[in-house]
Structure formats: structure tokens, C-alpha cells
Amino acid sequence: MLTPIDIEQVEFKRVGRGYAAEDVDEFLGKVVEDFESLYKENAYLKDRIKNLEESVDHYKSLEETIKNSIVMAEKASRQAKKNAAETAENIIKKAKLRADEIVLDSNVRKYELESKVIDLKSRYKALSSSIRDMLNAELDYINNADKLLKESGLTKIETKNTAPKQPADNKDKKTN
Numbered sequence: 001m002l003t004p005i006d007i008e009q010v011e012f013k014r015v016g017r018g019y020a021a022e023d024v025d026e027f028l029g030k031v032v033e034d035f036e037s038l039y040k041e042n043a044y045l046k047d048r049i050k051n052l053e054e055s056v057d058h059y060k061s062l063e064e065t066i067k068n069s070i071v072m073a074e075k076a077s078r079q080a081k082k083n084a085a086e087t088a089e090n091i092i093k094k095a096k097l098r099a100d101e102i103v104l105d106s107n108v109r110k111y112e113l114e115s116k117v118i119d120l121k122s123r124y125k126a127l128s129s130s131i132r133d134m135l136n137a138e139l140d141y142i143n144n145a146d147k148l149l150k151e152s153g154l155t156k157i158e159t160k161n162t163a164p165k166q167p168a169d170n171k172d173k174k175t176n
Helices: 004-008 021-152 154-162 168-175
Strands: none
Touching: 004 021
């Protein structure tokens, strides 16, 4: 590719019927200026294109990284959801097992308490029946003893001996 310096250093041969040298030099000067301006602009644009291509490559790399990150995040999200679901399921299973254990323990305790209540009721009935029988036997004994005393005539004697004595003052009052 030609540079502005190449154009500036060009010398043409002079031939008899050629163009006017001043006109050619003047025109070449304008061409050199325009070409130099275009050359610099071209270099600037090439540099700009290079920078933009690097930016595009950077952003493509960044885009690929983001895509990979999104894919990994989606996988991690699915895994986290799966783990959370499994954990929740395990917690529910453990809670159900614990609830079943509590119910079973409660039923066992209820059965034990019911058995104790039945046993206590039975012991109460037996004890009250025994006390009743013992009291009835004592009453029978007392009734039989009263009957024997009446038959033997000892009750009259005892009541005479056991009657409280009245003070002498009381006897006087009765006689008045």
C-alpha cells in the first residue's frame, strides 16, 4: 500500500508534450494531503476496529461465562430444590415416626393407668367388703353379747353399779 511519503517522493520524467509541472505538483500536493488524511483515518479506524473486535471478543467471552454461570446456577437451583425436598421429606418422616412413637407411648401409658385404676377399684371393693364383713362380725358379736347379758341378767346389775351417783344436794331437792 502506498504511503503519503511514497506519493510525495514520486518524480515523473519530463517529456516534451507533458503536463505542466506546476499543475502536476500542485495536484500531487492536494492528493498527498487528502491521501495522508485518509491514511491517518484508515489507521485510526483499523485501530478502532481492532479495539472493538477485542471488546466483542471480551464480551463474547463474558457472555459465554454468563451462560455457563446461568447453566450452573440452574443446576445448583435444581439440586438445592431437590435437596430441600428430600430434607423436608425426611423431616416429615421423622415427625410422623415421632408422632407414632408418642401415640404408642400414650396408649401404653393409658393402658397402664387403666390397669392400675381397675386394680385399685378391685382392691377398694375387696377392702371395703372385708371391712364391712369385719364390722358386721363385730356388730354380731355386740348383738350376741347384749343378748347373752340380757339372758344372764347381768345388764341390770351393771347399770345399777355403773349409774352415776347424784350429789347429796340433788337428793334434797328431789324430796322437796
